[in-house]
Structures are given as structure tokens and as C-alpha cells.
Amino acid sequence: HSSVDPKEMKKFQLLAHKWWDEEGDYSALHSMNDIRVPFIRDTLLNMSSNYHLGSPLSGIKILDVGCGGGLLSEPLGRLGASVTGIDPLEDNIRTAEQHKSFDPVLAKRIQYKASSLEEIVEESMETFDVIVASEVVEHVADLEMFIKCCSQVLKPEGSLFITTINKTQLSYILGIVVAEKIVGIVPEGTHEWEKFVPPEELQRLLESHGFSVQAVNGMLYNPLTGSWSWMESTSINYAMHAVKSGAEGRSSPTESLSEMESEQRSATAGTSV
Numbered sequence: 001h002s003s004v005d006p007k008e009m010k011k012f013q014l015l016a017h018k019w020w021d022e023e024g025d026y027s028a029l030h031s032m033n034d035i036r037v038p039f040i041r042d043t044l045l046n047m048s049s050n051y052h053l054g055s056p057l058s059g060i061k062i063l064d065v066g067c068g069g070g071l072l073s074e075p076l077g078r079l080g081a082s083v084t085g086i087d088p089l090e091d092n093i094r095t096a097e098q099h100k101s102f103d104p105v106l107a108k109r110i111q112y113k114a115s116s117l118e119e120i121v122e123e124s125m126e127t128f129d130v131i132v133a134s135e136v137v138e139h140v141a142d143l144e145m146f147i148k149c150c151s152q153v154l155k156p157e158g159s160l161f162i163t164t165i166n167k168t169q170l171s172y173i174l175g176i177v178v179a180e181k182i183v184g185i186v187p188e189g190t191h192e193w194e195k196f197v198p199p200e201e202l203q204r205l206l207e208s209h210g211f212s213v214q215a216v217n218g219m220l221y222n223p224l225t226g227s228w229s230w231m232e233s234t235s236i237n238y239a240m241h242a243v244k245s246g247a248e249g250r251s252s253p254t255e256s257l258s259e260m261e262s263e264q265r266s267a268t269a270g271t272s273v
């Protein structure tokens with residue numbers, strides 16, 4: 001049993017050498033970096049008190065699941081993160097490795113592996129600070145297993161970022177009819193509407209695996225300008241940020257500290273009365 005759908009792999013195989021053509025089949029993923037990279041970066045910076053000038057994500061271990069040719073792994077690596085990019089398709093990983101070699105800064109920051117998520121679970125239990133799965137969950141064969149594996153490889157209080165497509169009439173018209181059949185933003189057959197994921201369903205799945213959803217933001221692609229922007233409505237594309245709950249039965253170090261402090265304070269208050 002696997003989260004990998006062989007039919008999907010066949011589709012991605014045909015495009016495995018096209019990842020870095022900015023005007024080609026993956027152009028919308030290239031321009032999505034303009035909003036998804038700041039979303040991930042700023043969310044993480046807002047949650048952290050450490051700031052490393054020039055490489056703000058330094059010290060953060062990110063797993064980029066379904067990394068494809070490394071379109072998102074590379075900018076995250078340049079921001080200082082230590083990135084592991086995995087993808088079940090070997091030719092995608094080959095393309096990602098080759099492109100990474102053009103920038104010496106990335107040599108030590110990114111490692112790629114041809115693998116599914118479930119294959120690395122055993123060796124990577126609670127290993128990563130952050131997981132990104134961008135435009136992936138609408139292609140997996142078993143979403144529940146995928147989310148469970150995300151929870152297993154993420155450290156307690158780690159962050160999960162997902163971008164995907166909602167399952168609405170509008171997403172059918174824009175995401176399949178317009179994008180694939182009329183304008184040709186992505187090749188025909190890239191998406192199956194049945195596999196699109198409503199944010200409510202994703203949230204329910206995440207919550208049942210120990211996550212709490214922190215943000216759900218709608219995203220809009222403008223095919224005329226080839227650019228993405230945020231919007232309130234999540235009826236087409238959306239980005240979700242969820243945080244895994246702290247270690248079971250234990251409070252987080254900061255919580256225990258403040259608990260101890262307040263116990264001490266009440267003890268002191270008690271003696272002074």
C-alpha cells in the first residue's frame with residue numbers, strides 16, 4: 001500500500017526534464033514562488049525569536065515532499081534552511097540534482113532523495129522542523145496515510161505548509177476547463193477534479209492526526225499576467241499552515257517553565273500572606 005499513484009507518476013515522467021523552463025509547463029509553479037516562499041518564510045520568522053541576518057531560515061530542517069525539480073527547495077535553501085527534497089520519481093530527482101549543481105551555495109543546504117514519504121518514515125521519525133507539500137496532495141493515492149506520515153516525521157510543534165486546489169465548481173471551470181483545455185497553462189490531464197481537496201476536509205484530516213490549523217489563505221492565478229496573489233476566498237487554490245501538537249502528555253519547555261514560574265510565584269505569594 002502506497003501513497004503514490006502510478007498513473008500520476010506516468011504524467012510527471014513525461015515532464016521530468018521540463019521543471020526549470022520558466023515559460024513552459026511549470027511556469028505557474030515558478031511564479032507561485034513569489035507568494036509561497038514569503039508565506040513560508042514570514043510564518044516561520046513570526047514563530048521564532050532567532051533571526052539570522054542574510055539567511056533567516058538557518059538552522060531549520062525542512063522536508064519538501066513531492067519536490068519535483070526542486071523549484072521550492074532551492075529558494076528555501078537560499079534562505080538558509082537545510083532542505084531534504086523527496087519525490088517518488090527518479091527522473092524528477094535527477095533534474096533537481098542537476099539544477100542544484102549550478103549554485104554552489106546549495107551544495108550543502110539541499111539533499112535530494114528519490115523516495116515516497118512512507119519510505120522515509122522509519123528512518124526520519126520526528127526529524128523535521130517543517131514540512132512543505134506544495135501542489136502535491138491533489139496527486140496522492142491515499143491522503144490520510146500521507147498526512148499521518150507527515151505527522152510522524154515532523155517534530156512536535158513543527159509546521160506543515162500545504163498548497164493545493166479546492167474541490168468546487170469554480171475550481172473545475174478554472175483549474176481544469178480554462179487552465180488545461182482553453183489557455184493551456186498546464187498540460188491536459190494534469191489534474192483530476194475528483195482528487196481535489198476541500199480545505200474543510202484537509203483541516204479535519206489534519207486535526208485527527210494531531211495538527212492544529214493556523215491559517216488558510218486563498219490564492220488566485222492571473223493567466224494574463226502569469227502572477228499569483230492572495231485572496232480571501234479559498235474556492236480555487238489555497239495555502240494552509242498547520243502546527244503539530246507538542247509531545248504527548250508533556251507540556252512544551254516554555255510552558256513547563258512558565259508553569260514552574262507561576263507555581264513559584266503562588267508559593268511565594270502564599271508565604272508572604
Ligand SMILES: C[S@@+](CC[C@H](N)C(=O)[O-])C[C@H]1O[C@@H](n2cnc3c(N)ncnc32)[C@H](O)[C@@H]1O
Binds near residue numbers: 005072086136
Ligand atoms: C505539481 S508537482 C509539484 C512539485 C513541487 N512541489 C513544486 O511545487 O514545484 C507534484 C509533485 O508531487 C509528486 N508526487 C506525486 N505523488 C506523490 C506522493 N504520493 N508522495 C510524494 N510526492 C508525490 C510528483 O512526482 C510531482 O513531482
